Amino acid sequence: MNRLVAALVGLTLGAVIVVPSAHAATIATGARSLESVNFPGRFVTAAGRIDPVTSGSTAAAKRDATFTVLPGLASPSCYSFQVGGMFLRHYDFRLRLDVNAGTPAFRQDATFCAVDGSVAGSISLAAYNYPDHRIRHRDYQLWLDPYQDTAGFRADSSFRVTAPWAPKTNKGPVLPGLYADPHIVNFGGRYYLYPTTDGFASWSGTQFKAFSSTDLVNWTDHGVILDLGPGVSWADNSAWAPSIAERNGKYYFYFSGGMASGDTAKQLGVAVADSPTGPFRDALGRPLVRGGQFSGQAIDSMVFTDDDGQSYLYWGQGSVHAVRLNSDMISFDPAQVRSSKPSGYNEAPFVLKRNGTYYLMWSENDTRSEDYQVAYATGNSPFGPWTKRGVVLQKRTGQGILGTGHHSVVREPGTDTWYVAYHRFAVPGGNGINRETTIDRLHFNSDGTIRPITPTL
Numbered sequence: 001m002n003r004l005v006a007a008l009v010g011l012t013l014g015a016v017i018v019v020p021s022a023h024a025a026t027i028a029t030g031a032r033s034l035e036s037v038n039f040p041g042r043f044v045t046a047a048g049r050i051d052p053v054t055s056g057s058t059a060a061a062k063r064d065a066t067f068t069v070l071p072g073l074a075s076p077s078c079y080s081f082q083v084g085g086m087f088l089r090h091y092d093f094r095l096r097l098d099v100n101a102g103t104p105a106f107r108q109d110a111t112f113c114a115v116d117g118s119v120a121g122s123i124s125l126a127a128y129n130y131p132d133h134r135i136r137h138r139d140y141q142l143w144l145d146p147y148q149d150t151a152g153f154r155a156d157s158s159f160r161v162t163a164p165w166a167p168k169t170n171k172g173p174v175l176p177g178l179y180a181d182p183h184i185v186n187f188g189g190r191y192y193l194y195p196t197t198d199g200f201a202s203w204s205g206t207q208f209k210a211f212s213s214t215d216l217v218n219w220t221d222h223g224v225i226l227d228l229g230p231g232v233s234w235a236d237n238s239a240w241a242p243s244i245a246e247r248n249g250k251y252y253f254y255f256s257g258g259m260a261s262g263d264t265a266k267q268l269g270v271a272v273a274d275s276p277t278g279p280f281r282d283a284l285g286r287p288l289v290r291g292g293q294f295s296g297q298a299i300d301s302m303v304f305t306d307d308d309g310q311s312y313l314y315w316g317q318g319s320v321h322a323v324r325l326n327s328d329m330i331s332f333d334p335a336q337v338r339s340s341k342p343s344g345y346n347e348a349p350f351v352l353k354r355n356g357t358y359y360l361m362w363s364e365n366d367t368r369s370e371d372y373q374v375a376y377a378t379g380n381s382p383f384g385p386w387t388k389r390g391v392v393l394q395k396r397t398g399q400g401i402l403g404t405g406h407h408s409v410v411r412e413p414g415t416d417t418w419y420v421a422y423h424r425f426a427v428p429g430g431n432g433i434n435r436e437t438t439i440d441r442l443h444f445n446s447d448g449t450i451r452p453i454t455p456t457l
């Protein structure tokens with residue numbers, strides 16, 4: 001029985017909650033507007049009200065009445081409603097828009113479960129953490145009120161899900177919701193993105209998801225491919241910055257995880273699957289790189305495979321560590337690890353090769369800073385030596401694009417067309433734990449240097 005129905009038929013201190021049976025309803029995710037059933041022409045807005053919106057309304061009013069409907073922050077069978085980087089949530093039983101604080105309480109306050117509304121095709125939204133309360137309007141303000149079995153309450157708490165008021169004027173983040181540290185690859189002509197699931201205080205998420213696309217625009221959500229809790233015995237938190245590599249039809253998924261039992265030191269692990277969308281299982285049953293084994297935090301791994309088939313593992317915060325991977329892809333000789341720190345290096349190493357030149361790219365500054373940015377160096381081997389060439393991706397303040405970093409690069413198969421996936425503070429209102437994933441073109445100059453990347457909205 002789903003959580004909502006269970007609550008509706010459950011007992012409270014021996015008394016049956018007086019709510020008629022509610023049928024769970026579904027809402028298509030993506031950009032939508034929500035129109036009041038009994039005040040047609042009034043729509044749910046970012047101000048926590050129902051306000052009139054017409055074709056003659058300002059662009060801002062239309063934007064305020066357009067939500068991105070997402071799987072619920074607290075439960076994927078319910079929904080969250082986002083405008084830019086902020087979420088509709090209840091607070092003191094009123095509805096308002098807030099930045100995701102990343103706490104379990106916030107995620108619950110910003111999750112609503114849909115049930116059938118008062119008229120065919122309409123929906124009503126019950127609070128995830130107060131299942132006997134629904135969003136309703138009173139005096140055009142939105143409240144979270146205890147359900148009343150009256151025609152008036154049912155109408156006040158029912159909404160039609162309509163086409164979005166705000167036309168899509170820009171590409172927006174490529175993944176709906178909060179995702180950071182995107183690792184992009186192409187396997188067999190299909191693009192895949194492996195991000196950190198963001199929006200948790202201290203980046204404490206535990207689940208990794210995968211997305212795929214043929215056109216870099218429309219992405220399919222393949223759901224959770226690895227969950228640290230049940231899937232990895234040595235890590236319980238900090239599911240950060242994954243990457244993937246393929247060898248002989250097997251897919252190797254490298255990830256960071258925080259130790260169990262309150263010790264938050266990060267370690268690197270590797271999981272394996274027969275498909276790029278998992279399910280992945282921990283390949284070693286222990287970390288591939290232990291916390292403290294090398295300098296800095298053991299995070300932000302990636303694998304580069306050279307033309308001769310040799311794969312190299314790179315990782316590290318504070319310093320970049322590099323080593324040849326054994327052909328099993330899950331082991332290496334610790335004595336062979338080479339460590340360096342290019343000027344400005346903080347974390348997120350990424351290596352690619354083009355026309356015989358090796359490129360080491362990385363992120364500078366702290367991911368919580370709007371100055372988080374990407375720089376690169378070139379060299380003549382997978383271990384360098386590296387010559388810094390400069391910063392290639394940084395904030396574009398005039399466009400409200402901040403904190404651009406932790407990137408990865410992919411080439412369109414068979415071409416010299418390159419794309420960069422990276423995260424930025426969610427637009428608008430994001431910050432270092434509310435980041436979103438986007439993609440732009442990356443161009444090489446004729447001398448092999450990388451042209452500064454223009455981050456676009």
Ligand code: FUB
Nearest residue numbers: 196203240241348367406
């Ligand atoms: O997402 C958690 C951490 O933030 C990553 O490991 C870093 O690269 C930074 O983006």
